[in-house]
Amino acid sequence: xFRELEKKGIHLNKPQIEAVRHFEGPLxxxxxxxxxxxxxxxxRTGYLISVQKVKPTNILLVTxxxxxxxxxxxxISKLPGLTRQHANQVQANTFHAFFLRLLKxxxxxxxxxxxxxxxxxxxxxxxxxxxxxxxxxxxTLIALLSSYKMNMISMDKIPEKTKVDQEAKEVFKRYESxxxxxxxxxxxxxxxxxxxxxxxxxxxxxxxxKRFTQVMVDExxxxxxxxxxxxxMIAKAHLNLFVxxxxxxxxxxxxxxxxxxxxxxxxxFKSAKTVTLDINYRSPDTIVGLGNAVIExxxxxxxxxxxxxxxxxxxxxFGQPPTTDEEAVLVVEDIQQKVEAxxxxxxxxxxxxxAASNSRAIFExxxxxxxxxxxxxxxxxxxxxxxxxxxxxxxxRLSINPREFSAMxxxxxxxxxxxxxxxxxxxxxxxxxxxxxxLIHLMKLASLKDYQRKKVEERIxxxxxxxxxxxxxxxxxxxxxxxxxxxxxxxxxxLTVHKETVKEMLDELEASSKxxxxxxxxxxxxxxxxxxxxxxxxxxxxxDANVVxxxxxxxxxxLEFPVVYLIGASEGILPHTSALEAGKMEDxxxxxxxxxxxxxxxxxxxxxxxxxxxxxxxxxxxSPEYNRGKSVRxxxxxxxxxxxxxTSGAVKKKIKIHDGKKRKRDGATENGEQLLITVLAWICTKxxxxxxTRIRTEVDQKLSAKKCPLCQSEMEQGEKKLLE
Ligand code: ATP
Ligand code: MG
Numbered sequence: 072x073f074r075e076l077e078k079k080g081i082h083l084n085k086p087q088i089e090a091v092r093h094f095e096g097p098l099x100x101x102x103x104x105x106x107x108x109x110x111x112x113x114x115r116t117g118y119l120i121s122v123q124k125v126k127p128t129n130i131l132l133v134t135x136x137x138x139x140x141x142x143x144x145x146x147i148s149k150l151p152g153l154t155r156q157h158a159n160q161v162q163a164n165t166f167h168a169f170f171l172r173l174l175k176x177x178x179x180x181x182x183x184x185x186x187x188x189x190x191x192x193x194x195x196x197x198x199x200x201x202x203x204x205x206x207x208x209x210x211t212l213i214a215l216l217s218s219y220k221m222n223m224i225s226m227d228k229i230p231e232k233t234k235v236d237q238e239a240k241e242v243f244k245r246y247e248s249x250x251x252x253x254x255x256x257x258x259x260x261x262x263x264x265x266x267x268x269x270x271x272x273x274x275x276x277x278x279x280x281k282r283f284t285q286v287m288v289d290e291x292x293x294x295x296x297x298x299x300x301x302x303x304m305i306a307k308a309h310l311n312l313f314v315x316x317x318x319x320x321x322x323x324x325x326x327x328x329x330x331x332x333x334x335x336x337x338x339x340f341k342s343a344k345t346v347t348l349d350i351n352y353r354s355p356d357t358i359v360g361l362g363n364a365v366i367e368x369x370x371x372x373x374x375x376x377x378x379x380x381x382x383x384x385x386x387x388x389f390g391q392p393p394t395t396d397e398e399a400v401l402v403v404e405d406i407q408q409k410v411e412a413x414x415x416x417x418x419x420x421x422x423x424x425x426a427a428s429n430s431r432a433i434f435e436x437x438x439x440x441x442x443x444x445x446x447x448x449x450x451x452x453x454x455x456x457x458x459x460x461x462x463x464x465x466x467x468r469l470s471i472n473p474r475e476f477s478a479m480x481x482x483x484x485x486x487x488x489x490x491x492x493x494x495x496x497x498x499x500x501x502x503x504x505x506x507x508x509x510l511i512h513l514m515k516l517a518s519l520k521d522y523q524r525k526k527v528e529e530r531i532x533x534x535x536x537x538x539x540x541x542x543x544x545x546x547x548x549x550x551x552x553x554x555x556x557x558x559x560x561x562x563x564x565x566l567t568v569h570k571e572t573v574k575e576m577l578d579e580l581e582a583s584s585k586x587x588x589x590x591x592x593x594x595x596x597x598x599x600x601x602x603x604x605x606x607x608x609x610x611x612x613x614x615d616a617n618v619v620x621x622x623x624x625x626x627x628x629x630l631e632f633p634v635v636y637l638i639g640a641s642e643g644i645l646p647h648t649s650a651l652e653a654g655k656m657e658d659x660x661x662x663x664x665x666x667x668x669x670x671x672x673x674x675x676x677x678x679x680x681x682x683x684x685x686x687x688x689x690x691x692x693x694s695p696e697y698n699r700g701k702s703v704r705x706x707x708x709x710x711x712x713x714x715x716x717x718t719s720g721a722v723k724k725k726i727k728i729h730d731g732k733k734r735k736r737d738g739a740t741e742n743g744e745q746l747l748i749t750v751l752a753w754i755c756t757k758x759x760x761x762x763x764t765r766i767r768t769e770v771d772q773k774l775s776a777k778k779c780p781l782c783q784s785e786m787e788q789g790e791k792k793l794l795e
Contacts, residue, residue: 424638
């Protein structure tokens with residue numbers, strides 16, 4: 072069989088073969104990134120079918136994402152002696168897809184709340200009913216409810232110690248009963264219902280146990296308690312439970328994932344065999360080296376070493392563009408240049424970012440440059456639709472068109488007017504007299520208190536005064552005149568988004584608007600982006616095209632790409648502010664899962680590790696010098712390995728500095744006279760450190776000393792160099 076595999080170009084190493092040939096009893100493969108774990112699962116499936124004569128329908132193969140499941144099936148269908156049909160008969164699925172199927176087969180016909188958005192709207196309505204809409208963010212409550220469910224804490228066990236506990240619980244109760252009445256379930260309920268069903272129906276469970284004689288789980292490190300219990304139930308009869316994972320890649324703890332399951336697997340299953348894989352086949356030495364150096368600093372992990380198989384011609388690069396917008400320009404131009412040079416195609420590139428909100432600039436740049444790309448994880452709204460910035464955008468809309476009814480809803484709370492009542496009046500009037508202005512209609516609200524009426528009057532004047540202004544100034548004015556104090560005075564509780572985050576979002580909005588001379592051109596840009604966002608959702612349904620992939624690090628798990636850009640590798644982004652402040656956020660919730668700062672930073676470090684280890688050939692890391700108008704330092708995850716290596720003189724091997732020279736267009740001379748981007752930069756010339764910092768303003772140029780972003784040494788006059 073293994074010779075057959077080799078004929079197909081699949082050369083497995085000894086431990087991989089050992090794992091593939093394993094037939095009975097539990098087995099654990101705990102191994103680092105790119106060491107061929109997923110490949111083992113694929114080949115073992117083939118081995119079981121071809122050599123051990125296991126029926127494909129008897130194999131359950133659990134993966135973390137739909138994309139991963141599809142890829143597995145694709146790879147299985149190409150194994151020696153197998154066909155597409157075999158691959159389709161194997162139950163290769165995500166937990167959710169598998170158990171949803173099971174529920175459907177037992178007559179469950181509830182509609183599934185498919186999008187995060189639907190959930191949010193429902194929770195929002197409930198919050199409104201309870202008069203709590205200004206107290207909690209739906210997202211936070213959804214995450215909390217989810218972690219209760221994934222940790223198997225039923226409604227009656229949810230703590231009620233603090234006021235926040237109690238209010239949250241009331242929301243959850245209403246949400247559950249709303250679903251029941253409306254015959255709906257959400258994503259998490261699929262697993263909860265399946266668990267209850269299997270508890271209630273031993274015959275069904277037995278049938279499953281009998282059928283699935285072989286159970287395999289990929290990305291086992293991100294399994295949560297409920298998923299683990301479900302999988303154990305099914306595998307219990309035969310105990311042929313084969314799991315692979317990497318504790319360094321646990322990145323879903325916030326969602327209840329517990330890497331102790333993987334670390335304690337051999338304690339739980341005493342007969343479990345372990346197989347160690349320690350050769351990384353995915354990436355060259357430099358990338359593996361950086362990944363190792365980054366993850367090494369975590370304390371709560373099983374130590375692993377990874378050997379490498381090839382040397383790199385192109386070590387990881389690091390660049391520090393001035394802003395996120397220029398970071399986006401840098402990345403997009405690099406992609407364009409590589410495609411133009413004929414060495415790469417669009418499908419070779421992935422751009423990874425930490426949080427959904429960090430993709431605003433890159434999304435826009437890709438769109439404007441008409442690069443074919445796909446943004447994954449579209450649960451998130453467009454930046455301009457985020458609740459923190461939408462009211463400002465809507466004020467701008469009203470300043471251009473005072474009859475823009477759709478702009479009203481987000482404005483009402485800032486006038487301290489109940490949304491529902493307000494919209495009722497506005498819509499009522501709209502039907503009667505289309506010529507009137509919604510804000511003026513509002514004055515007719517009989518129950519309007521004097522202070523509210525005064526606010527509406529003032530607001531009408533303020534909106535009028537924006538006419539003819541540049542968008543950036545208009546935004547500044549709105550912030551100064553009322554929005555900042557509105558956000559400030561808003562005594563939202565600890566569960567809500569941090570005030571600092573609101574400020575960051577507004578700074579980002581301002582930064583984005585700078586590029587436009589008029590409010591209307593800014594608004595029409597937002598509308599374009601909105602359309603693109605919708606189109607993207609459609610495109611997302613037909614994956615696999617030859618396009619650049621834009622995704623969060625979370626989404627990139629298990630995948631690999633020839634060229635990876637890790638953008639926003641800065642303190643506050645990666646590690647994310649929320650991690651730096653972990654523990655503060657949810658102080659008032661009695662149910663605590665590992666949310667100390669230490670735990671949170673370790674998870675962020677694992678995210679950095681996952682991102683770095685996705686790259687097959689090239690890795691380009693960037694950290695903007697300014698993020699939303701605030702100066703940010705490069706991520707500690709990137710600086711630390713560098714500091715460690717500095718003394719040993721191996722700096723250049725670890726990380727190569729993006730010096731612009733590679734960025735020449737066709738026909739450019741060797742010394743880079745015709746660069747792709749014209750950059751004015753300070754280059755650090757200390758001991759081979761060639762980190763560059765682009766100069767933003769004349770002021771920066773005049774600064775007498777500037778710290779090097781990487782080695783932190785002062786760049787004295789003589790060490791600075793202008794690169795154009
Ligand atoms: P991750 O931890 O990121 O999920 P993984 O351990 O699942 O990684 P794979 O995705 O299975 O690793 O393999 C990484 C790359 O190495 C793939 O391109 C795969 O084809 C290749 N590979 C796996 N095993 C071998 C081998 N024995 N020889 C050569 N290449 C291999
Ligand atoms: Mg894998």
